[in-house]
Amino acid sequence: MSHERIGLFGGTFDPPHLGHLILASEAKSQLELTRLLWTVTPDPPHKQDQPITPLEHRLAMVKLAIKDDPSFELSEVELERPGPHYTVDTIKLVAEQNPNAEIVPVIGGDSLQELPTWHQPKEILYAAHWVGVMRRPGEDANLEELERELPGIRSKVHYVDAPLLEIASREIRSRVATGKPFRYYLPVPVYEYIEQHHLYQQSELVRPKS
Numbered sequence: 001m002s003h004e005r006i007g008l009f010g011g012t013f014d015p016p017h018l019g020h021l022i023l024a025s026e027a028k029s030q031l032e033l034t035r036l037l038w039t040v041t042p043d044p045p046h047k048q049d050q051p052i053t054p055l056e057h058r059l060a061m062v063k064l065a066i067k068d069d070p071s072f073e074l075s076e077v078e079l080e081r082p083g084p085h086y087t088v089d090t091i092k093l094v095a096e097q098n099p100n101a102e103i104v105p106v107i108g109g110d111s112l113q114e115l116p117t118w119h120q121p122k123e124i125l126y127a128a129h130w131v132g133v134m135r136r137p138g139e140d141a142n143l144e145e146l147e148r149e150l151p152g153i154r155s156k157v158h159y160v161d162a163p164l165l166e167i168a169s170r171e172i173r174s175r176v177a178t179g180k181p182f183r184y185y186l187p188v189p190v191y192e193y194i195e196q197h198h199l200y201q202q203s204e205l206v207r208p209k210s
Helices: 018-030 055-066 088-099 109-117 121-128 143-149 169-179 190-195
Strands: 003-009 036-038 072-075 101-108 131-137 157-161
Touching: 003 018, 003 088, 003 190, 018 036, 036 055, 036 088, 055 072, 055 190, 088 101, 088 131, 101 157, 109 121, 109 131, 109 143, 121 131
Parallel strands: 003 036, 003 101, 036 072, 101 131, 131 157
Antiparallel strands: none
């Protein structure tokens, strides 16, 4: 019996957009994932100084964004326990829930470079089957340097060649707040949800560009 391979695709998803769906689809295909779990971060520790849309709206939008793909699932693993929410704990919990599965967190190239500063990075490598890393055109990580800090990372990193997508949630929020068109950055149900619930319309919800 072949093992199931489950990907973990985490984020704030404020809102989830077409770029997220394209990257998720590429990760599923290139990493040969059976399922991809979208894990919505309830209270991101790196965004404590920024306003975040209430969790109920972000969960609803992710459900709408992924509803047409049966291999995409909304995971509540980060909602069922108090924070702070560390990647290593998420991997272990999903592994406990799926004892015969290979667990593959999917992260961006910038996150790979920051991995040594994450909570228990060596444990992440031990707990994960692979670490899927989104690689944009022309992007190349310094695995030699990372190998010195995290021995064994070379064998764990599997790249996902991702298209260069100039779509960002913060840009969409800014467009909504300033009255610019934003319809075609989003799946139709997510666009309709934002309109129905009047999300992102207050200028104070616009966060500075990072």
